[in-house]
Amino acid sequence: MSPLRFLLPLLAPLALAAQPDRAALAEGMRLLQANEPAKAEAQFAKAIAANPKVGEYHLRLGQAVGAQAATASTVRQPFLARRVKAAFEEAVALDPSLVEAREGLIFFYSFAPGVMGGSDEKAREQQRALLKLNPMRGQMAAAALAARARDTTGVERALRAAIVAAPDSSAPVVQLAQRQAGWGRTAAAFATLDAFLARRPTDLAARIQYGRLAGTSGQQLANGERYLREVLAGPAWSVTIGVPSRAQVHYRLGMILEKAGRVADARSAYQQAIASDPALKSAREALDKLKG
16 A cells, blocks of 8 residues: 555645635535635635636635525625626636636526616526536426426426436436425326435435425425435435435434324424424424324
């Protein structure tokens, strides 16, 4: 075994120190994940100052500013939105392969008013470019644009195309199931998840979505309970947009058990959810309702 392997952990911090832009990027990503977007913005700005020709730095700056815009005052939001747009446009200009930057522009162009730079045509232009870079995410962007236009048929067609483009990814499957449930087609939503889980039985997001749908619909309770218990008995996972926290999964399990009439088990699941996240209001309210 090479002795260099043991030196790598010691050399990594030195390598970052020699590249101030990469060090700033790493610190900015840490702060962004810690929900400190203003501090993250300062780090990404530092990375850009050190090396302004890297598209990713502008992408991350736009994401940090966008995270602040979500909670900013209505007076400040337009100013921040323009900065997000400028950052994403610069990111794409520097690196046309940046999928996240194109997705950010699609969202901005489709939702921003015209006076702020919104444009349906520009959104479609970015979606077509994204489709060439990443067919699955390009089709999911097409579904988002169709939903914006209230085109239900177009939404489902695009999501099914996304599933074909990436058959092992649960992202379009989960989104299609969510859409179908929202359209009142609960049986179709379960069928979508069943078909995927038959091929990918250990997929985390799909199993959690199945349990969520079971809890909200009151259907397929036994399967929903099984999937959520499997998830909770398995290894820890990272919380992402499509994958909720462990506390949320306990809460969803409680909903299933409550719908099944197993009050004591539901109470225990809600208590476990609160123990995992004392701030989880939905679990506290559900537990109080059971007590009442």
